Structure formats: C-alpha cells, structure tokens
Amino acid sequence: MDCNEIRDLVSELWGGDLPAAAREHLSRCAACERFWRDARLAQAGFRAWAEEAVPEPSLGFASRLVRRLLEWERTGARSEFFETVGRRFVYATLALTLALLLSLVLPTSGPVRGVAGADFLGLQSSTQLSQPDVIGGDLSDPHDMIPGRVPD
Amino acid sequence: MARLESEVSHEVECIRRVQRGEGEAFGPLVERYQQRIFSIVFHLVRRRDEVEDLAQEVFFKAFRAIRSYNFQSSFATWLSRIAVNHCYDYLRKVRASRLSYYSEMTEESARELERKVEGSPPQGLDHGERITLRDFVSRLLARAPEDDRVILTLKELEDFSVEEIAELLRLKSSTVKVRLHRARKRMLEDLERWRQEGK
Numbered sequence: 597m598d599c600n601e602i603r604d605l606v607s608e609l610w611g612g613d614l615p616a617a618a619r620e621h622l623s624r625c626a627a628c629e630r631f632w633r634d635a636r637l638a639q640a641g642f643r644a645w646a647e648e649a650v651p652e653p654s655l656g657f658a659s660r661l662v663r664r665l666l667e668w669e670r671t672g673a674r675s676e677f678f679e680t681v682g683r684r685f686v687y688a689t690l691a692l693t694l695a696l697l698l699s700l701v702l703p704t705s706g707p708v709r710g711v712a713g714a715d716f717l718g719l720q721s722s723t724q725l726s727q728p729d730v731i732g733g734d735l736s737d738p739h740d741m742i743p744g745r746v747p748d
Numbered sequence: 749m750a751r752l753e754s755e756v757s758h759e760v761e762c763i764r765r766v767q768r769g770e771g772e773a774f775g776p777l778v779e780r781y782q783q784r785i786f787s788i789v790f791h792l793v794r795r796r797d798e799v800e801d802l803a804q805e806v807f808f809k810a811f812r813a814i815r816s817y818n819f820q821s822s823f824a825t826w827l828s829r830i831a832v833n834h835c836y837d838y839l840r841k842v843r844a845s846r847l848s849y850y851s852e853m854t855e856e857s858a859r860e861l862e863r864k865v866e867g868s869p870p871q872g873l874d875h876g877e878r879i880t881l882r883d884f885v886s887r888l889l890a891r892a893p894e895d896d897r898v899i900l901t902l903k904e905l906e907d908f909s910v911e912e913i914a915e916l917l918r919l920k921s922s923t924v925k926v927r928l929h930r931a932r933k934r935m936l937e938d939l940e941r942w943r944q945e946g947k
Contacts, residue, residue: 630940642905664808665811
C-alpha cells in the first residue's frame with residue numbers, strides 16, 4: 597500500500613480498525629502515522645464539539661417570530677409586491693426605450709440597412725452612387741461586380 | 749406509535765393551514781423544529797451570538813416558501829435544507845474573516861492536543877481538554893471549503909446518516925460517501941500543510 601492509499605483508507609474508515617497491511621505501513625512511514633493520529637485528534641474534537649450544548653432559543657422565540665411573520669404578511673408582503681411590480685415596470689420601460697433607440701440607430705449603421713438609412717437621410721456617398729445595383733444593374737462588364745471598384 | 753401518528757397529522761394540518769394563509773398555524777411548527785434548526789445553525793456557523801438571528805431568518809424563508817412545499821420529503825428535511833442553504837450562503841459571505849480563526853492556532857497548542865488524545869481515550873478527557881479539542885476542530889472546519897464544512901457538520905456534529913444527508917442535499921448516497929471521505933482527507937491534508945507552514 598502506498599501513502600495515498602493509506603490516507604484514503606484512514607479518511608474512509610474514520611475511526612474503524614485499519615487492516616494489517618495499513619498498520620504495517622504506518623509503523624514505517626512517519627508522515628502517514630501522523631496523518632492517522634491527526635484523524636484520531638479530529639474525531640475526538642468532533643465528539644467533544646457534538647457534546648457541547650446548543651444555544652437554546654430565547655423565551656418566547658416562536659411566538660415573537662410568528663408575530664413578526666404576521667406583521668410582515670400584513671405590510672411587508674404587500675410592499676414587497678408593489679416593489680416587485682414597480683421594478684418590473686421600470687425594467688419594461690427601459691427595455692422599450694432601448695428598443696426604440698435601436699430602431700432609430702440601426703438603419704444608419706448596419707451593412708444591410710445602411711443604404712436605406714442613408715437614403716432616407718439623403719446621405720448616400722459618391723462611391724455608393726457610382727456603384728451599379730448588383731441585382732438590377734447591367735452585368736455585362738464583370739468588373740462592375742467588384743465591390744468598391746470605381747468605374748473607368 | 750399512535751402519538752407519533754397524531755403528531756404527524758397535526759403537523760400536516762398546520763402546514764396546510766399556513767399554505768391556505770393562516771399564518772398563526774406556523775407557530776406550532778416553529779416550536780417543534782426550533783431546537784433542530786438552532787443545532788444545525790450553531791454547528792455550521794459556530795457563533796452563538798448569531799444563532800438566533802440566523803434561525804429566525806431560516807424560519808422566515810420557510811414561511812415565505814411554504815406554498816412550494818409539496819410533502820414529497822418530510823417537513824423536517826425540507827426545513828433543514830433551508831437551514832443548510834441559508835448557513836451556506838452566510839458562510840460564503842463571511843469567508844474573508846475565517847482565516848483569522850485558523851491563524852490563531854500555534855504549533856505548540858497542536859502538539860499539546862496530540863499528546864492529550866494519544867494518551868487517553870477521548871471520553872476520559874476533562875472539561876478543559878474538551879474545549880481545546882473542540883476549538884481545534886472548529887478552526888479546522890472554519891478553514892475548510894463550504895461544501896466540506898456542510899457535509900462534515902451534518903455527519904459528525906448533527907449525527908445524520910448518509911441517507912439523511914443524501915435526502916437533505918439532494919444527492920445520491922454513494923455521492924455523499926465519496927464527498928465525506930474526500931472532505932475528511934482534505935481537512936487532514938490541510939492540517940498537514942498548516943503544520944509545515946508553521947515550521
């Protein structure tokens with residue numbers, strides 16, 4: 597058995613009896629022997645801690661808590677509801693504004709809608725004006741199909 | 749047996765009433781489970797002064813979510829799950845401060861502890877020795893990752909069975925066994941590293 601196997605075994609058995617092969621390893625490996633002793637220490641520590649008294653709820657904890665919960669139900673839950681609805685309303689308004697802004701901005705910047713947008717604003721460039729329409733243009737000269745090429 | 753059945757049916761009735769909007773019926777449920785929740789919270793967060801506030805928050809969360817409780821697991825498990833998750837979130841928030849606990853531990857005090865456990869069986873320890881040991885494990889746990897801490901606490905301090913932990917954490921029993929084993933190994937290796945750093 598190697599050191600890693602021993603450590604696995606110690607962590608797995610956790611206080612149980614180790615097999616003879618493992619005990620033999622511990623007798624000649626100081627690091628693993630220490631690991632095993634640490635495990636015993638930790639087990640004893642857990643036991644000691646588990647025996648410690650858990651703090652008791654203060655007197656009237658349950659009734660006080662229920663009173664607060666009912667109070668919250670009457671007021672807090674309602675205000676929480678309005679808060680949620682209000683927040684959603686704000687988000688919806690923001691989303692709508694963003695969509696409107698995008699619809700105004702997109703036609704002037706996109707590659708597809710660029711011409712339409714520029715056309716709409718009367719800003720078509722001289723290059724664009726000099727370019728033949730690929731779909732409806734005259735295709736007899738194949739050079740005309742090269743984008744950006746200025747006609748002779 | 750009959751008493752247990754009547755307790756369960758009373759509990760079910762209380763849950764249904766709270767689900768219908770009768771908040772007052774939550775009182776008996778708090779009374780019944782407050783000790784359990786206090787224990788889980790105390791063992792997970794280790795801070796006496798915070799236990800009541802955290803337990804209150806756990807019950808508050810349970811109250812708000814009780815309509816989603818569908819009786820598939822026991823109410824105790826459902827409530828414990830909320831407590832564990834709440835403490836888990838708390839532990840993650842206070843992560844920055846946890847190292848200081850561990851750094852307080854000197855090599856000398858670790859050796860002293862070792863001597864004490866080596867010589868005598870743990871049940872023969874006096875009160876002072878128990879406190880020292882508890883402190884030692886408490887610091888080791890404080891240093892452990894949250895997942896390890898939760899699973900070790902449920903097993904070693906709350907004394908839950910592997911099956912109970914599996915139900916609570918919604919894991920397979922085999923997964924819990926493996927995680928438990930790895931958590932112990934990591935904790936001991938961490939102790940080893942700490943000792944080497946101290947040299």
